[in-house]
Amino acid sequence: MTLTPATIREYDAQAADRETTDTATFGLGCFWGPDARFGAMDGVVRTRVGYAGGTKPDPSYHSLGDHTEVIQVDFDPDIVTYRDLVEDVFQQHDPQTQPRKTQYQNVVFASTATRRTAVDTVLAASGYTADGVETRLERLSRFYPAEDYHQKYRLRSASSFLSAFEEAGYTDEEIRESPIAAKLNGYVAGHDVDIEVDLPAPDQHASG
Template structure:
C-alpha cells in the first residue's frame, strides 16, 4: 500500500475531534499488541501507549516503578460502546490469571463512574466480580505517555509508512495522535483493516 501526504492529512482532518470522543484505558500485557489490536477496531479514533496504575511520578520504560504498561483508547461512543471494548479486553486474556510482574499485568482502569458501572454490569453478566478475578480493576488516576519509540510500534516497522508520515510533516507527537496511524498500526500488525476503502477517494493509494 502506498500513501500520499494528501491522504494522510485529509484522513486525519476528517477524524472526530478529541473533544467529542471518550477514552478508555486497559493493560493486557506488553502494550505493543493491544495498541495495534484496538487501532484496527471500528469506532476507535486514536490510540496511545503509556504507563498507569502505580504511584511513581513520571515513570519511564527503564524506571517504571509500580506502573503497568497500558493502552489508552480514544473512541467514538456512537460507533462503539465501552462494553464492546471490555469484551475485546476480556477475550484477549484470562481474567482468572494474573502475571506476577506488575509491568505486564492485566488491568482495567475505569475513568468515570459510568464506566465503572458498565464494567461491574459486564462482569456480573459473566458471573464475575471485580474482587473475584485476577484482573486488576481500578480507577484511573493518571496516564503517562510512553516514549516515542513505543508509540505505533508495528507501524514503525514499515518504512514506507513512516516515510510517508515524515513527508507529510508529522513528528513523533503527531504520529502518536494520528487517527490514520492508529489504523495503519493495526494493519501493519496483520489485523483485518479495510484501510484502502477508507482513504480519501480523490487521492487513494493502491495496495
C-alpha cells in the same frame, strides 16, 4: 486512494475530534499488541501507549517503578461503546490469572460509577464478579505517555508507510496522535482495517 502525505493529512483532518470522543485506558500485558488491535477497531479514533497505575513520578520504560504498561484509546461512542471495549478486553485475557510482574498486569481503569457498572455487567455476563477476578479494577489517577519508539510500534517497522508521515511533516507526537497511524499500525500487525486507502499486503512491510 493510495497512501500519500496528502492522504494522511486529509484522513486525519476528517477524523472525529477530541470534543466528540471519549477516552479509555487498559493494561493488557506488553502494550504493542493491544495498540495495534485497538487501532484497527471500528470506532477507535486514536491510540497511544504509556504507563499508569503506580505511584512513581514520571516513569520511563527503564525506570518504571510500580506502574503498568497500558493502552489508551480515544473512541467515538456513537460507533463503539465503553462496554464494547471492555468486552473485547476480557476476550483478550483470562481474568482469573494475573502476571506476577506489575509491568505486564491486566488492568481496567473505570473512573466513573457508570463505567464501573459497565465492567460489572460484562463480568456478570461471563459468570464473574469483581471480587472473583484477578484483573485489577481501578480508577485512573494519571497516564504517562511512553517513549516515541514505543508509539505505533508495528507501523515503525514499515519503512514505506513511515516515510509517508515523514514526508507529510509529521512529528513523533503527531504520529502518536494520528488517527490514520492508529489504523495502519493495526494493519501492519495483520488486523483488518476499514479505511478507503489502497494498501499493499501487510507482510510486504512488517518485520520482526
